[in-house]
Amino acid sequence: MSMKAPRGTVDILPQEAKKWQFVEDRLKDVCGRFHFDEIRTPLFEHTELFQRGVGDSTDIVQKEMYTFEDRGGRSLTLRPEGTASVARSFVENKMFGNPSQPVKLYYFAQMFRYERPQKGRMRQLNQFGVEVLGSADPAVDAEVIDLAMTCYQELGLTSLKLVINSLGDNESRTSHRQALVDHFSPHKDELCNDCQIRLDQNPLRILDCKVDRDHPAMQNAPSILDYLNEESRSYFDQVQNYLTRMGIEYEVDKNLVRGLDYYNHTAFEIMSEADGFGAIATLAGGGRYNGLIEELGGPSTPGIGFGMGMERLLMALDAESKEILIDDQLDCFVVAVGDEAEKEAVHLLHELRKDGIQADKDYQGRKMKAQFKAADRFKAKYVLILGEDEIQREIVNVKELETGEQLEVPLSQLVEKMHEMLLGGIENE
Known part of the structure; x- marks a missing residue:
């Protein structure tokens, strides 16, 4: 089905x-x-x-x-x-x-x-x-x-x-209504079924008919402006x-x-x-x-x-070819390799998001190269790299994808540094 x-x-x-x-x-x-x-x-x-x-x-x-x-x-x-x-x-x-x-x-x-x-x-x-x-x-x-x-x-x-x-x-509409009835009544049989009903119920709506809009009686129908x-x-x-x-x-x-x-x-x-x-x-x-x-x-x-x-x-x-510019860039994408790095990545995402930074990670168990490709697809500004070495040293390798510049940042200072880099970039650090 x-x-x-x-x-x-x-x-x-x-x-x-x-x-x-x-x-x-x-x-x-x-x-x-x-x-x-x-x-x-x-x-x-x-x-x-x-x-x-x-x-x-x-x-x-x-x-x-x-x-x-x-x-x-x-x-x-x-x-x-x-x-x-x-x-x-x-x-x-x-x-x-x-x-x-x-x-x-x-x-x-x-x-x-x-x-x-x-x-x-x-x-x-x-x-x-x-x-x-x-x-x-x-x-x-x-x-x-x-x-x-x-x-x-x-x-x-x-x-x-x-x-x-x-x-x-209401007074003006009542006068106009009677004028419309008098005008369209001689043509009632020439109008569509809906307009024949409208002639009795609400003749004003005949003027809005898409079926009879080219009928000659439409061209010289009484105007409400003449009855105001x-x-x-x-x-x-x-x-x-x-x-x-x-x-x-x-x-x-x-x-x-x-x-x-x-x-x-x-x-x-x-x-x-x-x-x-x-x-x-x-x-x-x-x-x-x-x-x-x-x-x-x-x-x-x-x-x-x-x-x-x-x-x-x-x-x-x-x-009118008006382009709506959508900022669909991701602030940062966490690339994690190894069990401990995966655990720390979940914690990092929590802290970054809580502080207003847009962040994501891989949830498919992909290798590092595939994770970098995912970061590219998401148009991530920065990749945060976590492996066994980074975990032991309590740092994160932060790479700016546009420039290729890379910086080591202590885990305890990452959120603050990310705010600074999102404003100015790694080269200004």
């Missing part, structure tokens, strides 16, 4: 994982500068959370969720997105009562969506996201967009396109003014709607325009979701956030 990873999942092997760690560290650093704190939520939630929080009419809820019953007969779902879980945690843990508002959070999380696997779209995906809960200030919208753009720019990406739109408040009331228009203008003040370039896309039901006011996407990136160009997307917290049983609390696909971020780095 052939055992392979399930369709739509991949293994992240050690060398690739180092790239992920590098990128994650950069994103965490940006979040720290923006004064965001990390949150970690469960891998699965009660199914109702996503039905209520994401929306029954969305593709995620209707087609893509991994849902199962536990032994108690409860319906549970592997999380398909991050915002609903963060919102649930915000309500359950009464974070709305924190004296410091708004609450600014970020997360790294695995998501699960049953969809057709393709490049940049997997069934198990990794997402970085941020949420700000507790402020309706348009400056917060601009800050969240700024954070997302800063993350990409800190990693060296330049072929980026930011598009924004306003979905308006004074308050919504003022809000959108303020967001744009803040982005302009920060020097962040953007385009307004009147057809940009987000695939989740909880969005209102600001919506945005960041795309890669790098050559060869592929058809799925969206790197991140998000927007404002005033009303979600109330839907989940909390007090009236405005919110905004975004989700960023980690796989697509790494694809964008490859597309």
Whole structure:
């Protein structure tokens, strides 16, 4: 029987994982500068959370969720997105009562969506996201967009396109909804089955359809921007003014709607325009979701956030030929020959590691020559040689592989000397 990873999942092997760690560290650093704190939520939630929080009419809820019953007969779902879980945690843990508002959070999380696997779209995906809960200030919208753009720019990406739109408040959306129904109803039989259902449930999502996007009715569909009331228009203008003040370039896309039901006011996407990136160009997307917290049983609390696909971020780095420099050198490798030397090597490794020095040894019983080859494979900076003679004299022969320089160091002084040599090299001793 052939055992392979399930369709739509991949293994992240050690060398690739180092790239992920590098990128994650950069994103965490940006979040720290923006004064965001990390949150970690469960891998699965009660199914109702996503039905209520994401929306029954969305593709995620209707087609893509991994849902199962536990032994108690409860319906549970592997999380398909991050915002609903963060919102649930915000309500359950009464974070709305924190004296410091708004609450600014970020997360790294695995998501699960049953969809057709393709490049940049997997069934198990990794997402970085941020949420700000507790402020309706348009400056917060601009800050969240700024954070997302800063993350990409800190990693060296330049072929980026930011598009924004306003979905308006409830009054504006109600007016726009009726206009969409009036516009698409004469063409209902020409639309795909999903859009025929959306026409009744959530006509705004017709504008996001990939099947009907070339239908002539799409080209002249009513724009939400023509139905914004004074308050919504003022809000959108303020967001744009803040982005302009920060020097962040953007385009307004009147057809940009987000695939989740909880969005209102600001919506945005960041795309890669790098050559060869592929058809799925969206790197991140998000927007404002005033009303979600109330839907989940909390007090009236405005919110905004975004989700960023980690796989697509790494694809964008490859597309722009941005090399991630990984320091995979080993500080030192212990070469031991003889039973007593082997015993001392185990002790040495313990002392070196305890003092912050990266160290390893051979565990295959290899001869000295083979151990040196292993040190080369690990790109060790130094080889610490222990044999019968060294044990009797209570010293270690330290060899710098790059220069070939060698030095005898008393066992009792090895840790201190290694720190000095890792900073300056043997030639400076």
